[in-house]
Amino acid sequence: MVHQQVCGRNCAARADPLVNSLTPYERRGITASMFSRRRALVASMLAPLAGTLVLGRSAAALAGPLEIIDRVKRSVVAVGSFQKTRSPAFAFRGTGFVVGDGTLVATNAHVLPPVLDSQNQEMLTIALPAADGGAAQVRVARTIAVDSEHDLALIKVEGGRLAALELGNSASVRDGASLLFTGYPIGTVLGLFPATHRAMVSAISPIAIPGLNARQLDTKTIKRLSGKRYPIMQLDATAFPGNSGSPLYEPESGKVVGVVNMVLVKESRESALSQPSGISYAIPIQSLIDLLESTRSGAGN
Secondary structure: OHHHHHHHHHHHHHOOHHHHOOOHHHHHOOOHHHHHHHHHHHHHHHHHHHHHHHHHHHHHHHHHHHHHHHHHHOOEEEEEEEOOOOOOOEEEEEEEEEEOOOOEEEEEHHHOOOOOOHHHOOEEEEEEOOOOOOOOEEEEEEEEEEEOOOOEEEEEEOOOOOOOOOEOOHHHOOOOOEEEEEEOOOOOOOOOOOEEEEEEEEEEEEOOOOOOOHHHOOHHHHHHHHOOOOEEEEEOOOOOHHHOOOEEEOOOOOOEEEEEEOOHHHHHHOOOOOOOOOOEEEEEOHHHHHHHHHHHOOOOO
């Protein structure tokens, strides 16, 4: 009976690793209340360290996407034209982002000026926002490849190499994926500051769908239906005309998986609507990868 009473008081303590670290002489004298006080003391000593570790993990997790956005912003440019005698001299047309060897900028084909006034020395240019919020740096560019079917274009920029974005695998993107896109939604109205928006992939569907009746079909839609149909990404975010050409990328890696398009896709998919929807779209990045490969092989469009 005495043995059972002693065991009831000390058995729990003997099974604990803290108690096992004591010498046999120390264990014989320990009581349940002493054991509880010892554990409370150790726990109070470890609590600040545990809190630091948890906070450290949270801070690192939050810093990841922030660092990615900051890096992407350095590669996102404004695309337009420059004419010294015009006010303003730089005319914004859309967004672009640096790819390849750092001298190429990808954008939508419809962003490029259809005609340049060479007599008044109007030039295709990009504008790089200054890190300190000062005057933007304008660089002259020239078109080297256009893919009209996918509304994509590559332009080559004069000057030093810029930080290029890594292109990812658009085939791995699935419905429900959470992505980001960065660009200039309202151009230079409020200054040349790239803005970032979050977007979920709502659906991946064909570029063009048949209308319910013949009256809903126009020339562009018929052309798309009769040609090669490819998938596009439907996004649940609202993008503005200035976002055309913006990179759509993974927040974890910064890899670009699509190019935001606010004209071509809407003309194909929303021609039957009397009022345009607030849905945004993106062209899968594989089409841009193919265009880059064609320029490297000397077969650019």
